């Protein structure tokens with residue numbers, strides 16, 4: 001007996017894990033487009049945003065709560081995902097988000113507005129070529145000129161030695177039960193059996209052994225969705241980029257941000273490709289070989305660059321701020337597989353001091369205040385500071401007069417209720433930041449009134465009020 005798959009071959013019988021992805025942050029996507037020289041779209045009065053394959057919608061709903069002037073849409077064909085997401089939406093009182101139970105091919109019937117941003121995470125390399133073509137059609141017809149797309153996929157060469165793990169599991173376990181979770185458990189058990197009996201595939205393939213250890217720690221729903229869908233094909237960057245070019249999109253960057261800089265993310269011996277690669281597609285393709293890339297978070301835009309990457313003009317309206325206190329901010333980082341970077345100059349401390357006092361100020365305001373530095377130098381320094389998560393793009397200016405605190409918004413109380421993690425941390429929607437922020441257990445407990453004997457006007461309440469929580 002076979003578990004239920006949809007006509008497209010994707011599993012529809014069980015829900016996927018529902019979580020918030022910081023990479024979906026519209027203000028960060030807009031910043032990456034600006035770094036690529038794209039004229040920065042103005043989001044201050046709102047924007048339209050669509051999540052294709054939104055699952056139960058945690059990311060979409062979080063961003064809707066954090067951006068009340070924008071309109072959000074989530075599309076997914078799994079009825080349980082949409083029912084679950086809709087329930088959260090209603091309890092949270094979020095009215096700027098529509099979750100639609102549709103296949104990708106069906107969305108045109110809904111007369112959705114054209115989108116400023118379209119995200120598709122965990123979808124593109126897990127669907128058939130026909131579904132990929134439907135997704136590209138949506139990008140071609142529904143993404144506005146100048147619009148931004150975030151597209152993630154399993155990549156090569158990283159998956160090349162590991163793809164048989166998926167094939168063996170399916171070969172052995174598919175058909176063993178009608179319950180796809182049991183099938184997934186059986187598949188993992190079989191791989192462990194092969195590894196423990198010293199099967200040469202594992203003996204000769206250290207990466208596969210490491211991956212098996214990792215798989216054992218994953219939620220079984222992830223294993224089912226990741227490996228038991230009918231279509232699953234990791235892609236070379238070149239194939240994905242060339243497909244998307246046909247939909248009118250141009251590659252503009254990648255998450256994490258440090259991957260956009262060969263001189264930082266490549267070992268010294270391979271850095272020459274940064275200058276010798278004839279174009280960005282060739283550079284990315286070579287970089288994936290050098291870094292053995294397994295997964296890509298790619299950002300594309302429906303536009304061509306109009307500015308030089310560090311152009312102050314293009315960055316003038318972008319707001320930045322700090323999410324941590326100055327004492328907690330690290331200005332050095334060992335880039336995985338690359339260099340260690342440390343930001344030592346005075347310019348970095350000046351910028352931190354400025355945003356500490358003017359959280360959410362624009363770069364134009366920063367240029368006017370840091371007159372000892374050329375605007376280009378400020379743009380470049382901020383770029384490194386964002387790479388290190390020291391400084392973050394913000395949606396709004398933080399008010400200096402903090403209003404008295406009434407407590408968490410209805411949306412955040414709902415998010416806190418449903419996200420109880422083992423370590424007690426939660427992600428809450430921060431309208432001043434324009435995205436979700438992670439709150440550690442102590443702060444979350446205090447905000448939720450679980451900690452006794454504390455007064456409202458503590459630092460954590462002040463910070464929550466400043467961020468609009």
Ligand SMILES: C[S@@+](CC[C@H](N)C(=O)[O-])C[C@H]1O[C@@H](n2cnc3c(N)ncnc32)[C@H](O)[C@@H]1O
Pocket residue numbers: 008010011016017018019052053054055056075076077078081102103104105120121122123126127131225226
């Ligand atoms: C791996 S999950 C990723 C979910 C979510 N984006 C995330 O990253 O947490 C892929 C999602 O795409 C949806 N999906 C797959 N094929 C689809 C199709 N043809 N039409 C609509 N949704 C589809 C699935 O139901 C599933 O929720």
